[in-house]
Amino acid sequence: MPGIWIYSEDSAVARQLLTAGLELKTSMNQAVGVLTPNSEDAQSFVAAGADKVYVVRGSNPWPESYAGAVADILGREEAAVVLAGGTLRGKDLAAKVAAAMQAGLVTDAATITYANGNIETSRLIYGGLAVCTEAVALPAFVTIPPRTFAEAPAQGNGAGEVVTVEAANEDERISVTNVCPIVRQGTDIAGASRVVCVGRGLNKQEDLSLAAALAAAVGAEIGCTRGISEDYHWLPNDRYIGISGQKVKPELYIGMGISGQVQHVVGVRDAKVIVAIDTNEKSLLFEAADYGIVGDLYEVVPLLTKALQK
């Protein structure tokens, strides 16, 4: 089936990529297919508009175990465009399969369109200071970060076909002997709808209670800048936001005591409403903010919390 193919080991991300795939389907007039390791979600892709779904079952979740099977399917189907989730495993798999198929690969695309017979993408570079646009000849591989698109909704039962393929473990050097899930505190901050974020304007770890009270008042998760987790170890590393941390897309982000360096702001720029609290009126976070309060967080935050509790 020549057309647009989607792969992610995370079914929610695959449904987000399906939104981009269905837009390309209209402009390219080609079918959309999904490859997934998750047999239980195959019908949800069909219901959301996939014309064909391959369930690729490997003996372990490492891309080494099924990259060859994915390349075989995509080669057989004469894939024109492959969209892979921009997760660690998605990028790993995309690189392996694109190399096997001698196809071009663009990573971390924020937009994707079909124009002049090519796939055109844009992505942020230099820590968010510039936008890079690229045109890739077909067949083209593109990785897209999670939450770039909304999930494609179910449209009915769908008429797409589901095919199951068993992938042999291609790399005998790798075997899974144990799996330890990452233990997270609270919910995944990347998916939080509200975030209260603390920076090094906070004087000591006990003062995180100020942020916790504000977060409780607005129903938010607590995030931080890199120094708070990596240098001070006041919060776990999965709480820091930015280019090398989590990218968040909340309805509301409240940043306190944050200087707004680009490496942090690039992780929050997609927030719907940004509120900044800082003593320094030149804090760069004010430039990204919808609302700014120039003031001492030790005075402002308790007042704000009290007002919001009412």
Ligand SMILES: Cc1cc2nc3c(=O)[nH]c(=O)nc-3n(C[C@H](O)[C@H](O)[C@H](O)COP(=O)(O)OP(=O)(O)OC[C@H]3O[C@@H](n4cnc5c(N)ncnc54)[C@H](O)[C@@H]3O)c2cc1C
């Ligand atoms: C390659 C690279 C990658 C990086 N990746 C990331 C990343 O992913 N995420 C990230 O966050 N950083 C990242 N950084 C670090 C980044 O460049 C900044 O150093 C960091 O974001 C600054 O953190 P901050 O705003 O908490 O601290 P600071 O820059 O020290 O700012 C503290 C702020 O608090 C204010 N303040 C002080 N006291 C008060 C008070 N009482 N009330 C109110 N405001 C007060 C100050 O005016 C100041 O604006 C990266 C850096 C590099 C080089």
